[in-house]
Amino acid sequence: MDSDEFDGDDIADEDFIVAATQATTPTRASSNPNNLKNNRAQPGVQVSSSVSLDSSFPQPQPRLLRVHEEDNSSGSAQPSRARAFRADLPPEPPTHHELDQEALKTWVYPTNLGPTRDYQFSIVKNGLFNNTLVALPTGLGKTFIAATVMLNYFRWMKAAKLIFVAPTKPLVSQQVDACFHIAGIPRSQTTLLTGEVTPALRAEEWNSKRVFFMTPQTLENDLSSGYADPKSIGLVVIDEAHRATGNYSYVKLVAFMRRFSNSFRILALTATPGSKVDAVQEVIDGLGISYVEIRTENSLDIKSYVHQRDEHIVLLDLSDEIILIKDLFSKALQPLVDKLSSQNAYYGRDPMALTTYGLVKARKDWFAGPGRNANQGAKFMITAIFGILTSCNSETK
Template sequence: MVIAVYEAEKSLQLDNANSFQHDNPVATESTSFSDSPSSGQTYPDFPGFDSSSAKVWIYPTNYPIRGYQMKISEAALFQNTLVCLPTGLGKTFIASVVMYNFYRWYPAGKIVFMAPTKPLVAQQIEACYKVMGIPQAHMAELTGSTAAKQRQEVWKTKRVFFLTPQVMVNDLSRETCPAKQIKCVVIDEAHKALGNHAYCQVIKQLSSQTLQFRILALSATPGGDAKSVQSVISNLLISHIELRSDESPDIQAHSHQRSVDKVVVPLGEALTAHQARYLQVLEKFMSRLVQNRVMGHKDLRTLSKYQLILARDQFRKNPPPNIKSPQQGMLEGDFALCISLYHGYELLMQMGLRSLFFYIQGIMDGSREMSRARNELQRTPIFMDLYREMEAMFVKPSAGSGPQEVSTRVMIFSSFRESVQEIAAMLNRHAPLIRVMTFMGQASAGKGVKGFTQKEQLEVVHRFRHGGFNTLVSTCVGEEGLDIGEVDLIVCFDAQKNPIRLVQRMGRTGRKRQGRIVVILAEGREERTYNQSQSNKRSVYKSIIGNKSRFHMFP
């Protein structure tokens, strides 16, 4: 490939640029050349720009050529582009093409690829290396675990960097990252660029020093609503959007059908009875907050954990004048207890009784370190009756397993760690037919179920892909980006308010063959949440495709 480029550029210097067409015999099998829109022109004085290599841009033909990828790549070379492509359709491929061309056009320039977590950074390096022939000696992975002094050296000597945005922010503010030499910035999972996210800080700091760099932002979903899409556009200086949805004709040939089944589960008599008893417990502790006028009286069935947290913040900012400080501490404790109990209520309603039991067991056996809550609950007979009944029901079953090859692969998502463990325990009873692994994000210290370090996360992904396991039960950490391999069936154990989360989950199937998605919803609120999230997603896509003028683009 390098030779092909060299020869092409040599022939360019002899020829007039305009006579250089696609069918030039010099282009080898792995490379094809496209005239850049500006052939034959003189270029403005871009610092560090090599006008001889700029007569062409290069697109690899060592992979099957897909029209949409080529079209998006070309657009992304000449404008700051937000690329929204369903998962599995080659966003990284497009990024590699753009990075490679900037690598050629700016022989001394630097190129940055950012992804939100270390495991994603590691995955993207490998993917980019496969697509484009940037010598490995010119590439570097920078993480927070590399000493700052050492990073300074790497910034000087290498040209293509893969890193998390936090590291980039740190190095920009230390002035070890040479901002003016950066010519191309790729941002993966770009929908995260909201508020004061590290992505936004990087672009702010870079653009305060230079505007001579190209931005390419990648995401499977641009945002949960039009407002957040606009924020991403503004924060990442986007001037052009390339959006494809599952319905787009140019990608249909390349994506496999995915059927989505919605299963609505009624609570049933037993759970309804437990719900009523649990609400009585909640009522008891909530009524103290209501009596002290720090919480309005709400129907407990429609209350949300978020409303409780808002009320507590309000109470902290301006406590009622009649409440003295010892009593303030009491109420603070009541808020904490109600928020915990309400979390339990959500578990009961979405996941069932066993999840509720494991959560509460953590409070009662002291592993959650909530001694005040435990003492209060122990003094509440109606609660203790319920707890003892659950205890009698859920004595842990033992599980055996033995590996064997099965081709079906299943991924199950649930938002709560307790529920992930419970689902895994239930499925383990069906070993060796079902061979289960669990997958969770990094834990906050000390509470409940222990999380996985990033190293363990990569290990799980590797073992699931190669180790004879056929079922992965995951919290939301499995939604984003990590290439878990081909999955045939996805079960969503709970609905997501945010359409981004659901799209990410669905993106785990239908990459190489047909996939099926089953969403299990509790009757009532959870079902409404799901329907709302689906219509949000449709309206965001509609507003981008049908009404681009609605968004303010960066010039």
């Protein structure tokens, strides 16, 4: 997991908590889109004995707990936190996805990694029924959590597509592995779609497969070029979700999907949610998050799983090639940065010192201040420049 946070500050654990608790989660209907039978204010859960999945699942079977959702108000393993006035909302229309009514009665939880960890169980439980942002320090099993949520949506939905997106191919491959080995999602139903896959094969895969592992850019392309039908998507798992700000693909693809469908679940995962309220809020707003699960290394329920780190910092000089690339990048971006500066929209002059958060904030400030009375042309230009610099900035970090 890389550590590119918004402003390059070291993030203090207290800041995580303060930022996440001060950020607000929207309660609009779209944050809770599926209206699955289980998609109501969270009832208590009961854990029955271990059972295996139905016979359509491949061997070797993962060991699973089968959990029955029951309408009881007692016995909840975890007290439900702020259920944000959901009862005040009008009933949601039923989902258009075809559901397996029998499978909907339970959700399953793999136990083949070892004893159940309470924090993972609780995060999975909430992630299944809410559009959730999970902030969990590195190495504590986000991959497992994602695989388990994917497994349940795979069972519940008969034909809907389930998508895992991560910014790099290695992160995508790690999840493919977990879905096969931990969750036992059938290999025949999954595909890893990189940019190199030919258009003909892409169309074929979108027609025949159910579980997709991709980078956000490839998903964005497939949605806009019509290979992927946004209405067919039932779950999107977003890794490295702290990137979901500004013009980054994550935000664009979720916005695009919501134009066609409100009936898909979002599970967003990150180890570095951002230390500022605004930054976390932007991720929440950008993805339509309705629930936040946040842990730091000091959280009581994860403390015993956090290993002491032995850190040796080795500073390496940049290679000549990297220095040349940085130089060229900097020269290419300089005119844009100068333009912003001449419009009083950004005060820094060094393209390599830009930060995503700084750009987002400067854009907001400009529109609220100097740019408020600017003509339409100037507004378009400033928006375009901020857009280009934000996406280039993600690449240079």
